[in-house]
Each structure stands twice: as structure tokens, then as C-alpha cells.
Amino acid sequence: MNYIRTFWLAMVPNNPVFVLALGLCSTLAVTTGVENAFFMSLMVGATAVFSSMTVSLLRFSIPFRFRLMSYMLIVSTAVIAAEQLLRAFSPEVARALGPYVGLIVTNCIVLGRLEAFASLRPVLESIFDALGVSAGYGLVLMTMAGIREFIGNGTLWGLKVAWEGFVPCRLFNSPPGAFLVFAGMIFAVNLMKPLLERER
Amino acid sequence: MIELFFRSAISENMALYFFLGTCPLISISTDLRAAWQMGVTVTLVMISTMAVNWVTFYKILRPAGLEYLQLLFFILTIAAVVQFLEIFLDRFFPLVYSSFGIFLPLIAVNCAILGVSMFAVLKELNFTESVVFASGAGMGWSLVLCMMASLRRRVVREAVPAELGNVGLTMVIAAVAAMAFWGLTGLEFPGS
Numbered sequence: 001m002n003y004i005r006t007f008w009l010a011m012v013p014n015n016p017v018f019v020l021a022l023g024l025c026s027t028l029a030v031t032t033g034v035e036n037a038f039f040m041s042l043m044v045g046a047t048a049v050f051s052s053m054t055v056s057l058l059r060f061s062i063p064f065r066f067r068l069m070s071y072m073l074i075v076s077t078a079v080i081a082a083e084q085l086l087r088a089f090s091p092e093v094a095r096a097l098g099p100y101v102g103l104i105v106t107n108c109i110v111l112g113r114l115e116a117f118a119s120l121r122p123v124l125e126s127i128f129d130a131l132g133v134s135a136g137y138g139l140v141l142m143t144m145a146g147i148r149e150f151i152g153n154g155t156l157w158g159l160k161v162a163w164e165g166f167v168p169c170r171l172f173n174s175p176p177g178a179f180l181v182f183a184g185m186i187f188a189v190n191l192m193k194p195l196l197e198r199e200r
Numbered sequence: 201m202i203e204l205f206f207r208s209a210i211s212e213n214m215a216l217y218f219f220l221g222t223c224p225l226i227s228i229s230t231d232l233r234a235a236w237q238m239g240v241t242v243t244l245v246m247i248s249t250m251a252v253n254w255v256t257f258y259k260i261l262r263p264a265g266l267e268y269l270q271l272l273f274f275i276l277t278i279a280a281v282v283q284f285l286e287i288f289l290d291r292f293f294p295l296v297y298s299s300f301g302i303f304l305p306l307i308a309v310n311c312a313i314l315g316v317s318m319f320a321v322l323k324e325l326n327f328t329e330s331v332v333f334a335s336g337a338g339m340g341w342s343l344v345l346c347m348m349a350s351l352r353r354r355v356v357r358e359a360v361p362a363e364l365g366n367v368g369l370t371m372v373i374a375a376v377a378a379m380a381f382w383g384l385t386g387l388e389f390p391g392s
Contacts, residue, residue: 021226021367025311028219069279076272084268099318102271106311108223175217176382179375186368187361 003128010117010132016109017140018189023109026100027141028178034157037145039093041138043082043101045131048110050078052118052130059119071114076105109137140185147181148172201332208333209340211385214312216378218319221312221341225348226370230356235349239342241304243335246313249274249281250334253317254327274317282307312341344381348373 016022023044030040051074055062062070083101087094094101104110113133118126149155152173154162162168171177214220224238256273260266286304289297307313316337320330351373360369 022223024222024226025219028222072275072279073272076275080268080271083271099315099322102318103220103311103315105271105275106314174382175219176375176378178219179371179378183364183368183371183375186371187364190363190365190368 003125006125006128007132007135010129011136011139015136015140016133017137018186020112022112023107023137026103026107027144028182029100030097031141031145031148031178032152032173033149034142034145035093036096037141039086039090040097040100041134041141043086044104044107044109044137045134046082047075047078047104048113048130048134049127051075051110051114052126053123055114055118056121056123056126067119071111072105075110075114079104109133144181144185148177152177201329204329205332205336208336209343210381213340213344213381214315214337215341215344216374216381218315220315221310224310225345225374226367230349230353232346232349232353235345236342239345242307242310242313243338243342245282245285245307246316246334246338247331248285249278249313250317250320250330252277252281254320254330257321270321274314278313312337344377347377
């Protein structure tokens with residue numbers, strides 16, 4: 001029960017993107033299509049779980065002074081492994097994501113959870129926290145990618161879902177569209193926040 | 201060369217086209233002076249890490265067939281360069297150090313710096329081109345950072361919806377700026 005609570009807390013009340021404003025670079029960059037967003041969240045999830053687990057296992061043996069360096073090394077090892085796997089299994093997605101997979105290393109979500117959670121808590125709990133964080137990240141990414149791909153292209157996951165006579169607005173596929181959609185989503189989330197709190 | 205510089209600085213701006221280094225854009229708030237200092241520091245670090253990373257990649261990693269380790273090496277390089285710059289500035293330019301010092305450790309996790317190196321390798325640029333690319337990217341990024349800080353200072357006095365918050369407000373400004381920068385894509389330069 002406790003683990004599910006950890007998962008939930010990391011996913012919604014502490015949503016990495018909207019509440020903590022972390023990992024914005026990749027959120028904006030890879031959301032041109034749902035497929036890219038899905039694989040990106042998968043990559044971040046794998047990296048987060050692996051590095052949280054490792055850091056949590058080693059939490060008593062990493063010297064405090066060198067902890068950031070050690071975290072960076074652990075995260076980049078995980079990212080390299082994930083990147084090689086992605087390249088081997090779906091080269092097209094790897095090409096579409098480009099350097100953004102490598103940039104997970106500097107993604108503050110993973111590093112932030114290591115510093116704030118995994119370095120202090122037992123292994124299983126850290127794994128659930130990492131899962132929750134990446135689920136929250138994935139949720140935001142998929143929603144945003146859905147909006148952008150539908151309005152910008154009339155498709156979802158490469159399949160045409162728009163009705164006849166739907167005119168796609170190319171702006172949403174381009175960089176300015178990412179900023180606009182993100183601003184709109186933040187606005188919506190902040191509007192809904194007081195309603196949620198009242199129910200509790 | 202000029203075209204490469206222009207493209208990396210304006211039309212394919214790091215912050216507005218590739219979305220790299222967005223975190224400082226949001227956190228730097230309305231302080232124009234801090235934004236300027238941060239921009240200069242990032243540009244300096246970007247150029248020096250680019251040079252070192254280029255040498256590491258083409259002289260060490262590629263001959264040894266270890267290209268997949270580029271990430272690890274680039275991060276180590278950035279951390280080392282930042283550390284070195286910190287010591288160097290502290291020793292020889294203490295005045296500069298005392299004003300830039302606080303930004304230096306933050307820079308090691310700035311994704312724009314790692315991104316520049318990775319893009320340059322991806323595009324197979326040669327050494328001079330890489331350095332030009334890095335300086336263009338750094339200057340473009342600083343331009344956006346300063347612009348954002350000064351715009352935010354103006355916007356604070358206006359009645360914007362409170363629900364938008366800091367992040368949302370920055371995003372709206374960035375969207376408009378991105379459109380303007382994006383509009384300059386495809387400018388041609390005679391003789392380049």
C-alpha cells in the first residue's frame with residue numbers, strides 16, 4: 001500500500017513537469033508525435049529505475065563529496081545502455097529522437113530524484129518512486145504529443161484520425177507550437193488545482 | 201561560415217528551436233544583469249568544451265572505435281572544464297570570479313552545452329566549423345536569455361492571468377519569440 005502511495009505521490013501531486021518544472025527541454029522537443037513521446041518516456045523510465053536502484057543500493061558507500069559525480073556516471077551508463085538498445089531495436093525512432101536520448105543525462109528529473117529520494121530511501125521504495133516519476137512524465141508527454149500531433153498533422157501514432165476536411169495547423173508541429181501548447185496545459189492544470197484541493 | 205554562425209545563433213537557436221537550456225530561462229526571472237553574466241559564462245564554457253570534445257571524439261574515441269562512449273566522455277569533459285575554469289578564474293581574475301562564480305557549478309548540468317557538442321558531432325563538422333557553431337549557439341542562447349529577462353521585467357507590471365504562473369508566462373513569451381526567430385529561417389548570404 002505504501003509503495004502505491006509513493007508511486008501516486010511521485011506521479012501526480014509531485015508531477016515532475018508541471019509541479020516541479022523539471023525536464024522541460026525534452027518535454028518540448030520530442031512531443032511532435034505520440035510515438036516519439038512514448039519511446040522517450042520509456043527511455044526516461046528505464047534510466048530512472050535503473051539509476052534509482054543503483055544509487056539506493058550504494059547509498060551508504062558513495063562519499064558525500066563525490067555524490068554528484070557518481071550520480072552522473074551511473075546515469076550516463078544507464079543512458080548509454082538504453083540508447084544502444086533503442087538503436088538496435090528501432091533505428092527509426094532512435095534517429096527521430098536524435099541527441100535527445102543522450103540528453104537524458106542532463107535531464108533534471110532523473111538527477112533530481114536521485115538526490116532527493118533514492119540516496120535516502122530503501123531500494124524497493126526508490127524503484128516505485130522512479131516508476132511514478134516516469135509515469136507522470138510520460139503522462140504529460142503523451143498528452144502533449146497527442147494534442148500537437150492531432151492539430152498539427154491530423155494523425156495519432158502515425159494513423160490518420162482526423163475527419164474529412166480537417167485542415168492541419170502546421171504551427172503546432174513546429175517549435176513555437178510546443179511553447180504554446182505547454183503554456184496552455186500549464187494554464188489548465190493551474191486552473192484545476194484549486195478544485196482538486198477543495199475535494200480533499 | 202557566416203551562414204553556419206547565423207543559423208546556430210538565430211534561426212536554429214538552441215533555446216527556441218532545439219529547446220535546450222530552457223531551465224535557466226525560467227529560473228533566471230527578471231534580473232537582466234544576472235542573465236547577461238550567465239550568458240557570457242555559458243558561451244565561454246560552450247566554446248571551450250566544444251574544442252576539447254571535438255579533439256576527444258575525433259582523436260581518441262573514433263580511432264579506438266568507442267563512439268558509443270561519447271556521452272560519458274563529454275560529460276566528464278564538461279565537468280573538468282567547468283572545474284578548471286573555476287580554479288583559473290579564481291586564481292587570475294578574482295573579480296570576474298566573484299561575479300560569475302555562483303553560475304559555474306550550475307552550468308555543468310546545462311543541457312545546451314552538452315547538446316552543442318552532440319549536435320556538432322552529429323553533423324560531422326570539422327574543428328573550425330564546430331567552434332563557430334558553438335560560439336553562434338552560445339551567443340544566440342545568451343541573446344534569448346537577456347531578451348527574456350528584459351521582457352519579463354516589463355510583463356510583471358501588466359495584468360496577466362495569475363493561473364499562468366511564472367513558467368506559463370515564460371512559455372508564452374518564448375512562443376512569440378520562437379515564431380520571430382523561426383521566421384528568419386532560410387535567409388541566404390552571398391559569398392558564404
